[in-house]
Amino acid sequence: MMRHFFSHKTTLPGLGLAGIALMGLALLSGCDTLFGEPEENVLTKIEDAVWQATAPDIGVIVGVRANAEGRTNPAGPAQAKQKVPFAVRFTVNDEYQFIRWQAFQGGVLLAADQAVFENPAAAETWLSIQGTGNSFTVQPLTLARPRVDTTNLPQGGSLRVALNYPVRIYFAGPLAPDSLILEETGKPNFTNISITGKLSYGQGADVDLTDRFSAALGENDSFLVLTPLPDNPLPGNCNVTVTLGADIQSIHTIDGETYRIPLLKPVTLNYGVHDRAD
Structure with missing residues (x-):
């Protein structure tokens, strides 16, 4: 008989093996209840208590x-x-x-x-x-959880890149493509990513730059490339902020089961562009 005990983890009050034996005698003498419980319940508890006391x-x-x-x-x-x-x-x-x-x-x-x-x-x-x-x-x-390992963005805030500079974001493992890339064509072709800018070296107005980029996943779906669109270029001398949303997910398969794990929180990346394309 397999004993799981999950239906009654509580033990009978203050009883050792001697007490258990006395209860057994009481039941054999014809008592229908003991401790206010039906005989069947008490018998089960006695059996479980004996096992717990003697189990290897x-x-x-x-x-x-x-x-x-x-x-x-x-x-x-x-x-x-x-x-x-x-x-x-x-x-x-x-x-x-x-x-x-x-x-x-x-x-x-x-x-x-x-x-x-x-x-x-x-x-x-x-x-x-x-x-x-x-x-x-x-x-x-x-x-x-998915984690950004590194990027190709310049370190520090003083160095600026070309207007058409493709941003590469490398993750610790493969991502779920549908948590980033939209199947239908259009601008933008991605989701869970926002891209904003601040004009005049970060001193001017805020602008939404999301529809000025296209997105693609690289080899093994482990890195993301955000490429500025040539027909809708970025404003020159702009500070750019890329925000990766918390709904971006990594994907894992274990024993035939697939698990999707989201970012813990949004990830923000900042860089600046100058006024020329390469």
């Missing part, structure tokens, strides 16, 4: 794959018994998104009926391990 210890280590992902509680070796639930909690760092809990034995991923999580997609949940041994590992599965 198992060796479990709870932790993250990399410290940058966040922290677990417990962290490291945990006290656990076979088929007896224990609580696990994960606090994820901003740069990652929590997906679900996983459990392994000897490096092999355990099936759902061998590592029974009350809710594997919850950061705080209960786990009941069905097997025995000392080589269990419990880890949260996380995926890194």
